[in-house]
Amino acid sequence: MLHYFLLRLKPTYFVHLKKLCQNSSITLIRKSTELFLLASLLLPGFIPKALAQTEHIAQYYNRLQKESKREPQTIRFVEGSVGLVDDHTKLSQILLLRHGEPALDKKGRRRQEAIKYIHDYDSVGVYSPGYIPVKLLSDELQVIHTSTIARSISTARLVFNQEDIQRPDALFREFERKIFSFPNIKLPLSWWLTGSRLLWFMGFNKKGIESFSQAKARAKSAALFLEKDALENGKTLLVSHGLLNHYLVKYLKKNGWEEVYDGGKGYLSQKLLIRYED
Template sequence: MNWKLYVVFLLAVLQYTIVQGQEDIKLGFVDDESIIQIMLIRHGEPDLKKDGWVGRRGAEEYFRDYDSVNIIIPEFLPIHLKPGEVKCVYTSTLPRSSHTAMVLFGEGFDYCPMYMFREFERRVFNFISLRLPLKLWTTISRGLWIIGINQRDIESFRKAKKRAREGAEFLDERAMEDEKVILVAHGFLNRYLKKYLVDMGYELKVDGGSGYLSSSILVKKK
């Protein structure tokens, strides 16, 4: 392990911006020309009801709404980006991703929505019509999709992972060119982007988990 990277990220901690009157801190890039950096952010909380018991049609409606709504405006914005620090803020083409980016960074940046960075697809399993908790519908539907049972008319898990690998390669190419790259995307996609970037030699220096507005930073020596 390169000791210089530890020094760099120790300095990064000192560069965190503390919001006046709050204990929260904002995460940002490190000023170090010897490394390239990629920040992955998950979208904010979608503005729709996410609990209750529903039947299959109610679950299908929820899935459609989830892919069409904006996010709830958060009280605290956890990411700090300096003006001109990145050439483009990459997002997916889904509203919850692009709206999150605009809420976080405002109008002073260029935004580049890309279909490649949409969330892994899902569909409601259709072999029962019981009323179930929404979370159970989403969990079972995703689990069946992963094992290949629930993927009719949508992207398969294998193809989704291939797309994530291609996304990681794209981010690496942009980082090699621009030094700092930021993507506002989705939970499952970001999980696999991190995995593939680590496989490509990146080090996961900040792992923010998978919650709403969570962020992670990966770095690699030039």
């Protein structure tokens, strides 16, 4: 019988169970009581309401991805008219959009050329998107958050055409990088870029820029900012960068958010996270 129950459990149950066990702020008696109550909810056919709402939304976006047949996908925030949740006022949403493709030729084989490339990469706008990755309703948002880097600002302008509500913030800039010191020999540009980032991850190649630990601390602060904004306003949109978005998702999940849509890692990829307060 126990094996039967365990086979019916969804991964989200184990996430909530793990969070409950790690909560050191509650007493042992209260923890034992809550574990007992949680276990009683795992009977066949019963799903806690908040989890059920999340499952409905995740299934909805999963269907959209399958129907798109790998074509570029346009997504929206979850709207009350879709009928995926019982009470739309209890739903908070965070949508992360990676910038478009920078309007820059990817070339250079020597160190000085690689240095120039990353400088230009942070300075140029993006090519005009061939599709709209995120569709907003009229007056749906009061603010569109971006980083202070040109490719983020340019993407927001081209996709949404609402410069008056764009709010650039250095908190959302990409993790910093620089080309590592090495003889100016010919190497593929990808080697210069990847090698520089790997050395930075390991704690080297950080002189003059933020360290990996500092960048992660900034990402945690950014996640808390987005969380607060979404809980207050219902919806939050950020146009930013691939590596930052990866850590934003990681930290938001730790704070109880569920990722119901993952559009990958490419240019203009989208990630939608939600929280339903039961």
